[in-house]
Amino acid sequence: MNCQSFETECGYICVYEKDGYVTRIEFNKRCNGKIKQDIAIQIEEYLQGKREKLEFDVIFSGTEFQKKVWTSLKEIPYGQTVTYKQLSEKLKTSPRAIGQALRTNPLPIYFPCHRVVAKNSIGGFNGGVQFKKMLLKIEGCEF
DNA sequence: GCTTTTTAGCCCG
DNA sequence: CGGGCTAAAAAGC
Numbered sequence: 001m002n003c004q005s006f007e008t009e010c011g012y013i014c015v016y017e018k019d020g021y022v023t024r025i026e027f028n029k030r031c032n033g034k035i036k037q038d039i040a041i042q043i044e045e046y047l048q049g050k051r052e053k054l055e056f057d058v059i060f061s062g063t064e065f066q067k068k069v070w071t072s073l074k075e076i077p078y079g080q081t082v083t084y085k086q087l088s089e090k091l092k093t094s095p096r097a098i099g100q101a102l103r104t105n106p107l108p109i110y111f112p113c114h115r116v117v118a119k120n121s122i123g124g125f126n127g128g129v130q131f132k133k134m135l136l137k138i139e140g141c142e143f
Numbered sequence: 144g145c146t147t148t149t150t151a152g153c154c155c156g
Numbered sequence: 157c158g159g160g161c162t163a164a165a166a167a168g169c
Contacts, residue, residue, distance in 0.1 A: 065165070084152060094163045099151040101165080116151085124151025132151090 004035040006043055010130045013109075015043060021059045024106050027127025046109070049138045052078040060106045065093075069101040070111040079139040081117050099124065109135065117143070 001023070005012040016024040017035035034040070038056070045051035062070065072091060076082055084095035091098070102113045103126050114135040117123045122143050125132035136143050 063165085088152090088163095093165090095152045096150050096162080097164045100149080103151055113151085118152060120153090122151095126151075129151090 002035045003031045003033045004040055005030045005032075006040075006047060008047060008131075008134060010128070010134045013043075013047075013127075013131075015039070018059070021057045022107065022110065023059050025108055025110060027108070027131050043109075047138065049140075054110050056110075058107055058110060062104065062106070065097075066101045066104060069098060070105055070107070070113075073105075073111045073113060073115065076112060076115045079141050081115050081136070081141060081143075083119050084116055084123065085119060087116060102126075115139075 001016060001018050003014055003016045005014040011028050012030040014026045014029035014031050015022060015035055016026075017039060020036055020039075022035075022039060042051060042054055042056060046054060060067075060070075068091065069087075072087065084098045088095045088098045098116070102116060103124065105111050105113045105126070108114065108127065112135075114125065114132045122129060122132060133143060
C-alpha cells in the first residue's frame, strides 16, 4: 500500500494507492510515501484547477445502496451542485439516507460528494467543511 | 428477522 | 434561529 499527501490551503489530503488502483482518499492526514506518478499528477492538476476529470482506476467496497449513491455522484458535472433532496428524489430515497451514505464515501473528490449541498446551507463534510468549500472554490463554485 | 438508534436534511412558525 | 418531524440505513439484538 502506497500513500502520498498533497498540501492545500486547508491542510493535507492523503491518497492511498495499491497496484495502480486508488483505494482511499482522506483529509487532514499526512504521510511521506509516493503513489503512482500519473495518479499524483492528476490529483495535483485537479487541485490547481487545471483538470476537471479524474481518470484512474479505483477499488472500494460498500453496501449496494452506498455504491449506488457514490457512483451516481460521477454524473454531477464539474462545477455544479445538487441538493441532498434532489439526489434523493432521483434515487427514490430520503435526503438523510443520502447524507448517511456520503459520509462513508471512501473516495471523496473522485466521487464528488462535495458537489452535494443542503438546500439552504453547504451541508456537512467528512473531512471538515473547510475542505468542501475549498473544493467547490477550485471548481469555480462560490458558496 | 425485527427493533432501536442515528443521521452531512427539511419545514414551519 | 429553534424545535419538531421525518424516512431510511445501519447497528444491535
